[in-house]
Amino acid sequence: MILEADRPRRRRGQELEDAILDAAWAQLAENGYAGFTIEAVAERAETSRPVIYRRFTDRADLAGAAIKHAMNRVPRDDPPDTGSLRGDLLAYLARANDHRGEIGSLLVAVISAYHAETGRSFAELREEAFGERAGRSMDMLFDRAVARGEADPARLTPRVRAVAFDLFRHDLMMTMAPLTEEAMAAIVDEVVLPLVTPRATTD
Known part of the structure; x- marks a missing residue:
């Protein structure tokens, strides 16, 4: 029996997008753009490829969004x-x-x-x-x-x-x-x- 506390919390909206972008930037930082894949980001963010593709058209779109996300994390x-x-x-x-x-x-x-x-x-x-x-x-x-x-x-x-x-x-x-x-x-x-x-x- 799976207890309610053991179920992964479902993320939505900005929380989910931030998790995807954090994972995407971490993937870029570790592997560079050449080693950047939607599959690896999905695994790191603990989500699925379809969830990512609903928000970003391809890996270049996701990478660009992740770079801008990283820039915006710097205090201004x-x-x-x-x-x-x-x-x-x-x-x-x-x-x-x-x-x-x-x-x-x-x-x-x-x-x-x-x-x-x-x-x-x-x-x-x-x-x-x-x-x-x-x-x-x-x-x-x-x-x-x-x-x-x-x-x-x-x-x-x-x-x-x-x-x-x-x-x-x-x-x-x-x-x-x-x-x-x-x-x-x-x-x-x-x-x-x-x-x-x-x-x-x-x-």
Whole structure:
């Protein structure tokens, strides 16, 4: 006789989808995109292939959803307010380093193979994952700097606002390891601050 407590709890809706996506990302992380299969994800998630196929058209669709799911698991709190632009930038990059160091290296390996098969880029997946939230933290950080008189709003083009995190992400993906404190300080001191600090005026 099977007791009610021994029966597996049936998952539905978002709980089931999250379980599938967690299993899919774990499968990608362990085996890469080349070894990624619907069957393996179904077994890991303790569900069936038909359940997965009702939600995702094929393995590329599931893999893309799993990558975006993993991106969204990284905390995206408001940027730290240390009282100075330099301090804010260093604290922001340090927090990103802690949260993205491990996932960043995995994303490089997974997305390169995923892109080769599907043609979809990291930028496309990032835009789909974050939408209008992409870049919001940097905008808040620089807006505070403008209010403190530390940054020239005329120099804060979209490219300049993004350069700190673009360089951080580049180094993370090239080295497949978290950045050192020296590397993050170099991004801030040698690149960002010279670009945004108001120029001295002469009478």
